[in-house]
Amino acid sequence: MRLTDEEFRAMNGPMRRFFQRRIEMPIFRRLGLRDQDLDILEVGCGPGYGAVLLAQLRPRSYLGIDIMPEQIELARKQWDLPDAEFLVMDASEMSPIGDASKDAVVIFDILHHIPKWREVIRECYRVLRPGGRMYLEEPSGTAVRLWDMVFQWNHPREALFGHRELEEHLGATGFATVRRIGLLVFGSYCARKDEAG
Numbered sequence: 001m002r003l004t005d006e007e008f009r010a011m012n013g014p015m016r017r018f019f020q021r022r023i024e025m026p027i028f029r030r031l032g033l034r035d036q037d038l039d040i041l042e043v044g045c046g047p048g049y050g051a052v053l054l055a056q057l058r059p060r061s062y063l064g065i066d067i068m069p070e071q072i073e074l075a076r077k078q079w080d081l082p083d084a085e086f087l088v089m090d091a092s093e094m095s096p097i098g099d100a101s102k103d104a105v106v107i108f109d110i111l112h113h114i115p116k117w118r119e120v121i122r123e124c125y126r127v128l129r130p131g132g133r134m135y136l137e138e139p140s141g142t143a144v145r146l147w148d149m150v151f152q153w154n155h156p157r158e159a160l161f162g163h164r165e166l167e168e169h170l171g172a173t174g175f176a177t178v179r180r181i182g183l184l185v186f187g188s189y190c191a192r193k194d195e196a197g
């Protein structure tokens with residue numbers, strides 16, 4: 001789902017980058033996102049700051065996808081990352097990306113925007129290699145509902161899931177939830193695809 005103009009501005013501001021750099025990425029590192037030479041897919045990359053942070057891992061390849069062409073345009077032009085690729089794509093239907101072609105999938109706060117969030121998780125599972133890991137951070141649906149009352153960002157009702165529902169769906173998709181770190185209303189996860197695939 002497209003962001004409202006207000007949320008688009010907030011997501012492109014220095015405060016958003018501060019949180020991503022100082023809180024979210026360090027939590028992903030604690031959850032195990034430390035290996036170099038990985039094929040990484042970032043789902044819902046927005047304006048591309050995640051790619052800057054993930055470049056510290058010297059990935060073998062990095063692909064960021066987002067449904068908003070404006071975000072992809074910003075991601076392509078505002079960072080000096082010649083090896084990063086950015087594409088407009090719907091996360092609930094990522095058929096251009098091959099099965100079992102990625103070592104890590106990274107999601108910074110996007111599922112609560114997507115009515116078909118369950119399909120996104122299924123697609124992430126599909127593109128991961130056996131033993132690959134998905135790192136994701138999401139606020140609770142209750143928190144998003146409260147923000148919407150204040151900011152009118154209008155997140156889709158179908159995507160206001162709680163962390164327990166998210167964890168149940170990760171398990172139902174086939175992921176083994178390896179670790180979870182909770183911080184206030186946010187849950188960060190490392191979910192592993194079985195070696196058996």
Ligand SMILES: C[S@@+](CC[C@H](N)C(=O)[O-])C[C@H]1O[C@@H](n2cnc3c(N)ncnc32)[C@H](O)[C@@H]1O
Binds near residue numbers: 011067071090109114
């Ligand atoms: C809250 S922003 C987060 C952006 C970035 N990950 C960050 O942390 O700054 C949510 C992003 O998800 C994207 N998005 C929403 N629905 C999507 C979909 N179906 N497929 C791909 N991206 C989507 C939006 O365009 C937006 O860039």
